[in-house]
Amino acid sequence: MRDNIPVLLVDDDQVDIMTVQRAFKVNNISNPLNIVGNGREALDYLKQDGKYKNPKISPRPGIILLDLNMPIMNGIEFLKIAKANKELKKIPMIVLTTSKEENDRVESFNLSVAGYIIKPVEFEKFVEAVRVLNLYWTLSELP
Amino acid sequence: MVTQIKNIWNDFVSSGLGEEVDRIYLRRIKFANALSFWGILTLLGFGTVRMISGDHLIGLADLAVGGFMILNLIVLRFSKKVMLASSLGTGCLLILILFLFITGGADRTGIYWIYFFPVVSFFLYGIRGGFIWMGILYISILGLQVASWGRVISLAYDFGTTIQVLASLLMESALVCYYAKVMENEEKVVEANNLKLRETSQIMQNEMAQRQKAEDELLRISQAVRSSSDAIAIEDIDGTHLYHNKAFYNLFNFSVSGLNAYGGFAQLFSDPTAGKTIQEIVKRGGSWTGEVEVRRKDSSTVQTYLRINAIKDHAGSTIGSVFIYTDVSEKKKWENALVSSEERFRKVIASISDHIYMTNYSSEGIPTNAYVSPNVEKLTGYPHSRFLEDWGFWANDLIHPEDRAAARVQVENFKKGWDSQVEYRITRNDGESIWVRDSGRVEKQNGNITVYGVVSDISANKYQEEIKESLLQELKKANRELAEFAYIVSHDLKAPLRAISSLAQWLGEDYKDALDKEGQEKIDLLLGRAKRMHNLIEGVLAYSRLGRMKPTMSRVDSHEETRQVIDLLSPPGHIKISIAEKLPVIIYDRIQFNQIMQNLISNAIKYNDKDCGQINISCRQSEGYWEYLVSDNGLGIEEQHFDRIFKIFQSLKSRDEFESTGIGLTIVKKIVEYYGGTIKLASQPGRGSEFRFTVPGNLQPEPEESGKQLLGGQ
Numbered sequence: 001m002r003d004n005i006p007v008l009l010v011d012d013d014q015v016d017i018m019t020v021q022r023a024f025k026v027n028n029i030s031n032p033l034n035i036v037g038n039g040r041e042a043l044d045y046l047k048q049d050g051k052y053k054n055p056k057i058s059p060r061p062g063i064i065l066l067d068l069n070m071p072i073m074n075g076i077e078f079l080k081i082a083k084a085n086k087e088l089k090k091i092p093m094i095v096l097t098t099s100k101e102e103n104d105r106v107e108s109f110n111l112s113v114a115g116y117i118i119k120p121v122e123f124e125k126f127v128e129a130v131r132v133l134n135l136y137w138t139l140s141e142l143p
Numbered sequence: 144m145v146t147q148i149k150n151i152w153n154d155f156v157s158s159g160l161g162e163e164v165d166r167i168y169l170r171r172i173k174f175a176n177a178l179s180f181w182g183i184l185t186l187l188g189f190g191t192v193r194m195i196s197g198d199h200l201i202g203l204a205d206l207a208v209g210g211f212m213i214l215n216l217i218v219l220r221f222s223k224k225v226m227l228a229s230s231l232g233t234g235c236l237l238i239l240i241l242f243l244f245i246t247g248g249a250d251r252t253g254i255y256w257i258y259f260f261p262v263v264s265f266f267l268y269g270i271r272g273g274f275i276w277m278g279i280l281y282i283s284i285l286g287l288q289v290a291s292w293g294r295v296i297s298l299a300y301d302f303g304t305t306i307q308v309l310a311s312l313l314m315e316s317a318l319v320c321y322y323a324k325v326m327e328n329e330e331k332v333v334e335a336n337n338l339k340l341r342e343t344s345q346i347m348q349n350e351m352a353q354r355q356k357a358e359d360e361l362l363r364i365s366q367a368v369r370s371s372s373d374a375i376a377i378e379d380i381d382g383t384h385l386y387h388n389k390a391f392y393n394l395f396n397f398s399v400s401g402l403n404a405y406g407g408f409a410q411l412f413s414d415p416t417a418g419k420t421i422q423e424i425v426k427r428g429g430s431w432t433g434e435v436e437v438r439r440k441d442s443s444t445v446q447t448y449l450r451i452n453a454i455k456d457h458a459g460s461t462i463g464s465v466f467i468y469t470d471v472s473e474k475k476k477w478e479n480a481l482v483s484s485e486e487r488f489r490k491v492i493a494s495i496s497d498h499i500y501m502t503n504y505s506s507e508g509i510p511t512n513a514y515v516s517p518n519v520e521k522l523t524g525y526p527h528s529r530f531l532e533d534w535g536f537w538a539n540d541l542i543h544p545e546d547r548a549a550a551r552v553q554v555e556n557f558k559k560g561w562d563s564q565v566e567y568r569i570t571r572n573d574g575e576s577i578w579v580r581d582s583g584r585v586e587k588q589n590g591n592i593t594v595y596g597v598v599s600d601i602s603a604n605k606y607q608e609e610i611k612e613s614l615l616q617e618l619k620k621a622n623r624e625l626a627e628f629a630y631i632v633s634h635d636l637k638a639p640l641r642a643i644s645s646l647a648q649w650l651g652e653d654y655k656d657a658l659d660k661e662g663q664e665k666i667d668l669l670l671g672r673a674k675r676m677h678n679l680i681e682g683v684l685a686y687s688r689l690g691r692m693k694p695t696m697s698r699v700d701s702h703e704e705t706r707q708v709i710d711l712l713s714p715p716g717h718i719k720i721s722i723a724e725k726l727p728v729i730i731y732d733r734i735q736f737n738q739i740m741q742n743l744i745s746n747a748i749k750y751n752d753k754d755c756g757q758i759n760i761s762c763r764q765s766e767g768y769w770e771y772l773v774s775d776n777g778l779g780i781e782e783q784h785f786d787r788i789f790k791i792f793q794s795l796k797s798r799d800e801f802e803s804t805g806i807g808l809t810i811v812k813k814i815v816e817y818y819g820g821t822i823k824l825a826s827q828p829g830r831g832s833e834f835r836f837t838v839p840g841n842l843q844p845e846p847e848e849s850g851k852q853l854l855g856g857q
Contacts (some may be wrong), residue, residue: 013638017647098638
């Protein structure tokens, strides 16, 4: 992705995280990938609170990949808070989820997500999805 | 000749007698007339003789008085004014007498006229009138005498003669007065007799009129008897039949002589003892009333209501009896019908548990119970009589205090003539409150209102309703939970599944060298099963989503949609799909129509074992619906499995052979039936299958507005 900007992955599932990491590797994506486990942690990370104080270890991300179904604070709740924040709402947020629920999709777009990708079951297809994602965000300008 | 003269004489003496003249004058006037006649003849005779003998003055007076009297008679004859004529005549005689007093008359015989005067006065005017005239005469003569003393006039007679004349006149007057009195009495007697006669004749006339009236009445009665619809007969006390009317003949078909020949009226009764009893009653002259069966001439029997009354003569002895028969066979039938219908009604009422009532509202709105079914005892535990007597017992004592307002509204509605149904509680005798439904139908007649009502115990219904309501709530809750469950399934089951799938794949890739061929196959099997599970979950989700999604009805070009579905499925080269003709435009949910077509066509593709697969899609219109046909020349299905294939997760082929979730046809069936259609299958194993599903023609598209909203408009 453009200029090796840091990517923040918000997901609680170990295998899902592995899938993303693996797909990045397969597609030779070298952008730094930071990982937090839920919406609450994501907000702390973005505000550089607590353990995320060091900007070298926890850099401000250019793109956020967001799972919806998470403990403590789910994706939709996170979006509601983040998109209400003047600074944070500029960051492109892409939903990466297993949910095919109409409600989730509609609400996500209402909260101005940059994309909504349903995680394919087969890893090959996921790799393909990440490849396209990378291409798009290489092409697209960032705020 | 003699008769003629007599007639003329009678006519003459009756001159002046109008019909209205009082009978008391009859004789007087006849007498006066006769006297006048005699006087006229005498006067005319004397007058003529005196004129001839040269005594001209007296002669002329005689003639003048006679002429005057003729004139008097003429007046009497034509003017009918009796008193006037009589007074003229009498006055004339008075003047003649006074004239003779003055003149003396021939040989002084003229004085004798004076002796006529009392006769004329008393006979003509009665006692009182006679005295008045006599008074006038005496005063006139005494007046003349006084005048002669004063030398005003000179009289022909001297004072002594005058006294002599007046004295004898007085004696004569007494005699005449007596006779007149006798005559008057006699006349009174005659008059009284006449009066009696007249009264008698009046009485006779009245009697005649009464008799006529009685006769008329008799005629009317006999006509009434003749035309009466009741059979009427008159029987003699010895049992002889005397008379009957037409209705009797119509009822029994006997003539008078025919019945007597048959044995008399006693034979008319079906029961011989009844006949004998009745005959005894008739003989005794008694009366009897009752129902009795009688026999016609043709031996058929009729039920009659019979009244027997004795006929008595004026002396009070019985001379016969009158029999009045009323045919009551029809009435009897009606009565029987009424009794049995009422019996049925009672049985019906008794057989149902509802309480039935009939209430009358007077024009002032006052209710009274006309009928209360015995079931009220069962319903309330109070005796039946309490309700019948007192309408207010139900309204004021039984109805639960909180519900009385509602019950009052119902009564007001009834008064207005409206049907009404109300549910309220009543308190039973045992203190238990039960819910009842009181529904009344109103009938109006002449300002009065009758309510026919049914009171049903609905406590059980109320309980059922409560149970139903709580079940419904539970069901709603369960449905909500199911929807949440589907969501949980989609996330929480699919996520680990995907993880398993990914990890298995990475195992295969990362440890390629460590795994032998068998190990690799197992990893492939693991991946396949994970994928199948994913499909099953997707199927369940799709199926559950069907129940939750609100369909959007619109005009669907089924031809175009089917074509797009085929494109999307991109069938393999050996399968040929043809749409037989132009498919219609229907009203349906577009996505669900696609789902149907997609499932049916994809099945037809999947289960086709032929080198040259053929799938045909067509549609035909039937009465009220469209019928779509999707047929193929594929594997076909045995008939025993027709039902099974529509059930969820049922697949006829091994999943290793044909990857299938077994949910597609279940979804198709659910959609088709949701819209009131049916789906049927015809198939021959090895030769192919044909699915037919229907779409009702009366489905309604949604209003334009909601369509616009869906398109993202206002």
